[in-house]
Amino acid sequence: MSYRDLWLSPAPNVSNIIEGQSPKVSIFGVPFDATSTYRSGSRFAPNAIRDAFLNVEVYFRDLDVDLEKVCIEDLGNLKQTSSVQNMVVAVQRVTEELRQMSKVPAIIGGEHTLTYASYSAIRGASLVVFDAHLDLRDEFADLRLSHATYLRRLLEEDDSIDAVVIGARAASKEEWEFAEQRKVKIIPPQDLSLEEYVRKVKSSISQRSVYVSVDLDVVDPAFAPGVGNPEPGGLTSRELLAVLTALRGCSILGFDVVELDPLTDTGSSAALAAKVLALLIALASR
Numbered sequence: 082m083s084y085r086d087l088w089l090s091p092a093p094n095v096s097n098i099i100e101g102q103s104p105k106v107s108i109f110g111v112p113f114d115a116t117s118t119y120r121s122g123s124r125f126a127p128n129a130i131r132d133a134f135l136n137v138e139v140y141f142r143d144l145d146v147d148l149e150k151v152c153i154e155d156l157g158n159l160k161q162t163s164s165v166q167n168m169v170v171a172v173q174r175v176t177e178e179l180r181q182m183s184k185v186p187a188i189i190g191g192e193h194t195l196t197y198a199s200y201s202a203i204r205g206a207s208l209v210v211f212d213a214h215l216d217l218r219d220e221f222a223d224l225r226l227s228h229a230t231y232l233r234r235l236l237e238e239d240d241s242i243d244a245v246v247i248g249a250r251a252a253s254k255e256e257w258e259f260a261e262q263r264k265v266k267i268i269p270p271q272d273l274s275l276e277e278y279v280r281k282v283k284s285s286i287s288q289r290s291v292y293v294s295v296d297l298d299v300v301d302p303a304f305a306p307g308v309g310n311p312e313p314g315g316l317t318s319r320e321l322l323a324v325l326t327a328l329r330g331c332s333i334l335g336f337d338v339v340e341l342d343p344l345t346d347t348g349s350s351a352a353l354a355a356k357v358l359a360l361l362i363a364l365a366s367r
């Protein structure tokens with residue numbers, strides 16, 4: 082090994098290469114925020130999450146998983162594009178390629194539009210979304226495919242998708258009606274004990290195989306102020322982490338963490354995003 086290999090690395094990069102093991106989880110960033118309707122800036126999130134990731138503890142005592150002993154590859158970021166169509170094609174194909182190699186894609190956004198592409202490449206799994214919003218608009222700001230409409234487009238293409246939206250509290254009347262028609266399961270933030278809330282979420286997930294999408298705005302802006310569309314009345318960060326930990330019985334086929342806006346962040350939202358990423362890697366690697 083050279084001194085270059087020993088001490089230098091392209092930063093930020095969260096690969097953890099372990100000799101003799103092949104990575105089960107493959108991370109890639111999607112620095113795309115071209116359809117953001119309020120505060121754009123999530124294009125800067127992938128590297129902000131990596132910076133925070135390198136500074137949070139990654140031993141999960143509840144799961145007894147230490148990420149320092151888990152082989153992880155970080156593939157870097159998708160090439161810059163402002164075209165929704167190009168981003169969708171690239172994310173879909175990379176995700177498919179990783180699935181064919183039996184790797185779990187761990188995608189760091191970027192805005193929520195990317196889930197349209199990544200989930201399309203997985204299929205068959207329940208779609209477990211954490212989001213303040215339903216993202217079921219028919220169109221928004223003259224766009225048919227954006228971070229406010231991606232879930233509607235998915236459900237229109239395949240009405241058999243088993244979708245659960247946890248923490249949802251902000252949507253138009255039409256979106257709530259569409260959700261009811263399409264039998265999207267919605268679990269808003271509720272005044273339940275943590276144990277009861279976790280139980281409620283668990284009972285709403287019908288399949289063992291899941292794709293998990295975490296829009297950070299599911300958490301109250303008091304805990305995560307640096308997001309594209311902050312929405313009061315959200316989960317606490319502890320509730321989010323507890324509900325995610327409860328997915329330990331599921332088989333996680335892929336996941337994403339989206340909508341962090343480092344430009345309006347104090348650092349607390351990036352730390353939460355990094356913790357969520359680490360926890361999902363821990364769950365997926367078991």
Ligand SMILES: [Mn+2]
Binds near residue numbers: 213296298299340
């Ligand atoms: Mn949202």
